[in-house]
Amino acid sequence: MKPLHIPLESTKLENGLRVVVSPDRTAPVATLGVYYNIGFRLEPRGRSGFAHLFEHMMFQGSEHAGKMMHIKLINSSGGVLNGSTHYDVTNYYESIPSNALERVLWLEADRMRALKVDDENLRNQRDVVKEEVRVNVLNQPYGGFPWLDLPPVAFRNWPNAHNFYGDFADLDAATLEDVQQFFRTYYSPSNAVLLMIGDVTPEEGFALARRHFGNIPPGPPQPVADVREGPLDGLRRGEVEEKFGTLPAFAVGYRAPERKTPDWYAAAMLDHALHGGRAGRVYHQLVLEKQIAVDTGGGIQYPVGDLFDYNGPTLLVSRVLHKPEYNSEQALTAYDAVIDAVRQHGIERDELEQVKVKFRSEYVSSLEGGHGGSIPRYGLMHYLACFTLFDNDPSLVNSILDGFLQVTTEQVRSTAERYLDSQRRAIVFRLPSKKGAA
Amino acid sequence: MAIAATADRFPADPSANVPELAPERPVVWPARTYRKLANGLEVVLVESHTIPKFTGELYVRSGNANVAKTAPGLAEITATVVRTGTEARTSRQIEEDLRRMGADIGTSAGADTSAIAFNGLTEFSSELLKLVAELAQQASFPEEEFERERRQTIEGLRIERTTPSFLANERFRRILFGAHPYAIIAPTEAQVNAYRLEQLPEFYRTHYRPGNALFIAVGDFSAPQMMEQIDRTFASWKPAEVPAAPTAPLPELRGRSVHLVHLPGAVQAQVLIGNHAITRKHPDWLRLALANSMYGGAFNSRLIMNIREQKGYTYSPRSGVHALRQHGYFSVHAAVRNEVVAATLTEMFYELDRMRSLPVGEDELADARNYLSGVFSLGLATQDGLAGQLSNVYLNQLPEDYLETFRQRIRPLTAGDVLIAARKYFDSPNDQIVVVGDREQIADQAKLFGPVTEYDAKPE
Numbered sequence: 001m002k003p004l005h006i007p008l009e010s011t012k013l014e015n016g017l018r019v020v021v022s023p024d025r026t027a028p029v030a031t032l033g034v035y036y037n038i039g040f041r042l043e044p045r046g047r048s049g050f051a052h053l054f055e056h057m058m059f060q061g062s063e064h065a066g067k068m069m070h071i072k073l074i075n076s077s078g079g080v081l082n083g084s085t086h087y088d089v090t091n092y093y094e095s096i097p098s099n100a101l102e103r104v105l106w107l108e109a110d111r112m113r114a115l116k117v118d119d120e121n122l123r124n125q126r127d128v129v130k131e132e133v134r135v136n137v138l139n140q141p142y143g144g145f146p147w148l149d150l151p152p153v154a155f156r157n158w159p160n161a162h163n164f165y166g167d168f169a170d171l172d173a174a175t176l177e178d179v180q181q182f183f184r185t186y187y188s189p190s191n192a193v194l195l196m197i198g199d200v201t202p203e204e205g206f207a208l209a210r211r212h213f214g215n216i217p218p219g220p221p222q223p224v225a226d227v228r229e230g231p232l233d234g235l236r237r238g239e240v241e242e243k244f245g246t247l248p249a250f251a252v253g254y255r256a257p258e259r260k261t262p263d264w265y266a267a268a269m270l271d272h273a274l275h276g277g278r279a280g281r282v283y284h285q286l287v288l289e290k291q292i293a294v295d296t297g298g299g300i301q302y303p304v305g306d307l308f309d310y311n312g313p314t315l316l317v318s319r320v321l322h323k324p325e326y327n328s329e330q331a332l333t334a335y336d337a338v339i340d341a342v343r344q345h346g347i348e349r350d351e352l353e354q355v356k357v358k359f360r361s362e363y364v365s366s367l368e369g370g371h372g373g374s375i376p377r378y379g380l381m382h383y384l385a386c387f388t389l390f391d392n393d394p395s396l397v398n399s400i401l402d403g404f405l406q407v408t409t410e411q412v413r414s415t416a417e418r419y420l421d422s423q424r425r426a427i428v429f430r431l432p433s434k435k436g437a438a
Numbered sequence: 439m440a441i442a443a444t445a446d447r448f449p450a451d452p453s454a455n456v457p458e459l460a461p462e463r464p465v466v467w468p469a470r471t472y473r474k475l476a477n478g479l480e481v482v483l484v485e486s487h488t489i490p491k492f493t494g495e496l497y498v499r500s501g502n503a504n505v506a507k508t509a510p511g512l513a514e515i516t517a518t519v520v521r522t523g524t525e526a527r528t529s530r531q532i533e534e535d536l537r538r539m540g541a542d543i544g545t546s547a548g549a550d551t552s553a554i555a556f557n558g559l560t561e562f563s564s565e566l567l568k569l570v571a572e573l574a575q576q577a578s579f580p581e582e583e584f585e586r587e588r589r590q591t592i593e594g595l596r597i598e599r600t601t602p603s604f605l606a607n608e609r610f611r612r613i614l615f616g617a618h619p620y621a622i623i624a625p626t627e628a629q630v631n632a633y634r635l636e637q638l639p640e641f642y643r644t645h646y647r648p649g650n651a652l653f654i655a656v657g658d659f660s661a662p663q664m665m666e667q668i669d670r671t672f673a674s675w676k677p678a679e680v681p682a683a684p685t686a687p688l689p690e691l692r693g694r695s696v697h698l699v700h701l702p703g704a705v706q707a708q709v710l711i712g713n714h715a716i717t718r719k720h721p722d723w724l725r726l727a728l729a730n731s732m733y734g735g736a737f738n739s740r741l742i743m744n745i746r747e748q749k750g751y752t753y754s755p756r757s758g759v760h761a762l763r764q765h766g767y768f769s770v771h772a773a774v775r776n777e778v779v780a781a782t783l784t785e786m787f788y789e790l791d792r793m794r795s796l797p798v799g800e801d802e803l804a805d806a807r808n809y810l811s812g813v814f815s816l817g818l819a820t821q822d823g824l825a826g827q828l829s830n831v832y833l834n835q836l837p838e839d840y841l842e843t844f845r846q847r848i849r850p851l852t853a854g855d856v857l858i859a860a861r862k863y864f865d866s867p868n869d870q871i872v873v874v875g876d877r878e879q880i881a882d883q884a885k886l887f888g889p890v891t892e893y894d895a896k897p898e
Contacts, residue, residue: 078811078812080813097815099460100459100460127775131750131774135754141597244601246593246597294589323589368491374816
């Protein structure tokens, strides 16, 4: 295999805004993103769901581009746009024909400079967000499972443990002053990175960045936040009613190792050996062989994040939907047998080699696509942003693979033994209510 | 209006002028290599060296519509079991071999096609091709795999029957297509229980034939070498006549009618309306695509501005034109809070009727043309994007130069074209209305729009 060599150059403007350009002339299109180093982990107490509500407000109007202008200008340039809120970052991005590059940069700079929104905008987006929560969580079988169910059971510190989509009462309590306060605190150039991927040269990109973002004031230093979390030092169990779905389910969360430590590289290989598709041990054992489960999945931050896009305490998660003729304890026992085998015996040498090839292959694909195909190189943008904001080193996108490919079977076993401890984990059972629809 | 504090503190950029678009850069579609092999297999290849991988699909032009009368869903379970064993490999070997090659395979079936999708690292391309060829020609349909997949299918169906969007689509397709095979999007449990193992290889032997198939691959390979490999790997695939898919006349739907699917405990209502439209090959397709993008296909479309950005009824409204091989349909959907079901329907019809009544403005038209042609070119940038564009052209038998000429065919479309498309295909007076939700919360509102038929979430 050839080592990855994705071309990229980065710089930092005087106001602290970091800029990363990765040129690629395959097609006359570009993907642009602005990432702010703030996610739902650090939203204000009493304002659960606020970081995401705020993300919606960023489309409601900025100093020179009123409500609808962002969307209209980008769609009418032949582009698409969106934003998303994660644990530790929030992004705003566009894919466009490259002749719209400067226009989009102007728009992004305008909303980094000043948000111009009113109470009517806030009421409107609060309603929209509530319907989003209903369609994704409250009115869906297994909605929010387990990404909203596990953290309150596994964690003790509010930033890590609260309802990230938001309690409706908290959404209702949010004010316009909260919006502007959040903007002033976190949405400044020194807390952001601008990314340009595709049909743009670094010289062009840097010059445009300076022209449009250069005179935005740097903003205040970030408040120091305490997201520390004590060890998951016991067996913590929770139960959530499943209103629609017909199958009992459970999810298990173990504390994941810190990013870029040797344990973390090993945990990624372990995770893949357990949860990687139909060959993964959990699916293979529980669905294909023992046929206790109907579906399984898992991963670090599963299913709303991945190995790279977090910067604080997180979980390695397994999720199991099982047949109703097995009770929860039986299904959990079968799952534990899979985990115990890895903790005692590790994984086979050949298995690890397979996992490494598959991991490398998936990593490369995630750089090129990663967003339903509609946003070319979304994944590359996303990882460059995280490596810049969390590690101050975008070039990790080329070198990070090496650490995974060096993991040994012994490291995998020892990581499994230390992290996948049945007495130090959170388990949430999601059980169909008696009066289920079916 | 509250003025942002930040706007007061910081000086604004002196120029508030939106930058003009730079001159458009030419869009060059990559060269295609097309060949029909001696056994009839059509092959389309495009080189794309963005990443050291390749991606593609082997399509079989038969799907669930072919068996809707005899065994609904049989094409789907056939595709599912295809990946679980061949004459040379067990299920476990297949999965481990895939992991060893860094590859993925997905087998599935829709109404008109069955497909083996694949992607993998270039360094293992010949091994992956060999596996795809094996799955296409030598699937072994092990009984225990079939029985397991049967149960998985049933459990999956039970969950789908609690999913509002599935229930809405299922009811809508039944109303729109009546006795036509397209009416059925999923089998019942009883139908799944009635499958016999031998029906799977029978469907497979009948339909998985090279003359009925299309192989598309895009990626980091040399097209001539890849073509030679494919020729070698698939040469042994035996041709045979394949029966055509059955068809039936569509119901004549006159006047609106309302179909309420009761989902107890629902805290939101899923609204879906629509009517018959056209296939991809129809000469009105681009006109309709343009009209749709202005109505509710793009983010800045009229419907989304109205019911999301002005009224806040919903998060994710959208309209779309759905093309199947024999027929197409137009539909509009939104998940809305229970109190605004009637208000949402009112706005949906209002915006449809406005598109039917008045020509769109020139600015709005120009914006929409730019949108369609720009978004189309985004598909060029990735292997997956290119593969999707090629599938569209070759599965629908569109003209050879479809991709190259797309932008120049969008450019001359006028407000008159949009009006024609809206009047023909936004059939507001005869739209069929499906609402999925808790009856108590929404029935009074639904009945304002036509005679109501109620259903529960169970299959017929």
